[in-house]
Amino acid sequence: MLVKEGEYLFLEGDKASSLVIVKSGMLVGTSKQFRKSKFQNFGPGSLIGEFSILESRPREYTVRAAENSEVLFIEQKDLMRELEHKPGWFRSTLSFLASHCHTAEENSRKMRIVQALPALLFLFKNHLDVSGSDNITLALLQQKMLVLDNVDYADTEKLLQILEGLEMLRIEGDLVRVSNLQIVPMLYDALQFRALNKQVSPDILPITDQLVLTTFVKAVRENGISIRGTRTTVSADLFIAQAKKTMFGSLTMRTLAPLLQNGMLEAEPAYSEATTLEAIESISGDFEHILDLLELNRIFPLLDKKLV
């Protein structure tokens, strides 16, 4: 079949069950999934529509002849006729290769979204930092993701929707608004620490530490303790009483000590190795920072699940 320069062979999404082989000339394929500057050339020997002949899939591209070209159509019935003479394993091999290719496409798409997360957090945290606002326009973020990491607009939006599912942000029409200004940079730092140092960030806490901090937060909230500046102090009695409910009575000096040692919490009198639980009069900490840490520790383990 001859296709004159400028003529369309078919449109993206057209129903199809044939394979096209380019015998001569040049055809150009474009797709709505590509940006307008992106296209695929099909020169002599190129195949178009492997999945159309194998699985009757709609056309992946809109294909137009860039110059006078000659193409050959192979219909699905030609394939069936050929397979009739082949051993059973041949058909299985063909369908395995097709499904393996689909799996690779799906994995590649997922991987692109996973790999785009650090770039998104980087752009987001810097924008929030410089602008002082809690939002960025979706179009600007998409544009910058394209420039920084060549992430398509649709993938950026998909990634944002995943983060929205984690309640990290909200997509409000043209705006993307963060729920908590501190979480984006904290998450970026935790991911970066894990990637570059091959170990868990100090901000990602063991479950026991999270329980102790949750106890602190609940003790403050449920007893109406006021927050002066950024630090809040809870009496040891209230803290231990709360721990009985939150930690099912498992608060010991051993579970509390790591947080006192790393300064996340402070004891009065000051902590030393000889300190006993009974000797502590009060416990204080940076309430807002502790809330942010707990939020980070809520999101962090969910990220991998949501992304993969």
Next chain:
Amino acid sequence: MNGNSRQQVIPPTRSRVKAGFVVYSPESDTRELIILDKGELVAVDKSNGDREIKFKMHPGDIVGVASLFEREPLRYTIEASEDSEVTILSEECLESELKNIPVWLLATLRSLSVRTRELKQGAKRTPVENSLKSLAEYCAHLDSNIKYPLEEFIREFNWLTRIPAATIKGDVKALLRRNFIGLTKDGEDLYLQVHNATLMQIYSDYLHAQDEGTLWSPLRLNLAQKRILVHLTTLDDHVQMEAPEWIAYLTRKGLAIDVSQWITLEDLGCFVAGEENKYHIDQAKVEYYLTAIRYDSNLRGAV
């Protein structure tokens, strides 16, 4: 293109195997396609010294396709978990069969395996096509008052984009040549400092416009419009006037401006519409364009 010159086909090997028989070992150099006709096979991972069953095969299942077509080694030991019957196709057997299929079908098989291989390899590569543009965008978000340790800078940027460190170093040199960044040495360590983050943003936008094949906005400005921009920097950005008043005002200042030029400047974002059809100056935008014009030769790499 039907390739119907039939050649001798090497037949596959059909075997009966007892439970526990190793049908395929990853230590062997052979690449085979194994089809289970009867019984049950298991794929066992022994790489960690342990014995972990990865999957079970049932009659009709096939293993080794990726090994034969995509040159992806089969990592697991295939064992019979009960007495079974298997068909084994060696590489030679497959090739002899492939010689007897039409060229278009062979090309389809190859195309599927090449596409799969490229997708797998692509996941390990950076998706970035213009690494210099990406680096410029990254630098546009850095603080020009901070000296960043070069090694850490490269590691973080590599983590973000998967651009290889050698490419990043080359691009750092390209920015250095354009005087967009500076490198200083302190002891054994090198530090990178961005001179002007806005300029880096401009450079990133410039490269992006080139990639997209679009006319970069500052290049749309003619001499008269550039003069107007310079004058606008002397004004307060709170000044608000309707479009005809702006045109009249600029004309009084000896800056020739007609309606089409006004529309261009508005289109470029130098004037922002406010309430009651009044426009005020977007000084950040004006500064962006003037900086682009001022550093034109640096942007083009002509320094």
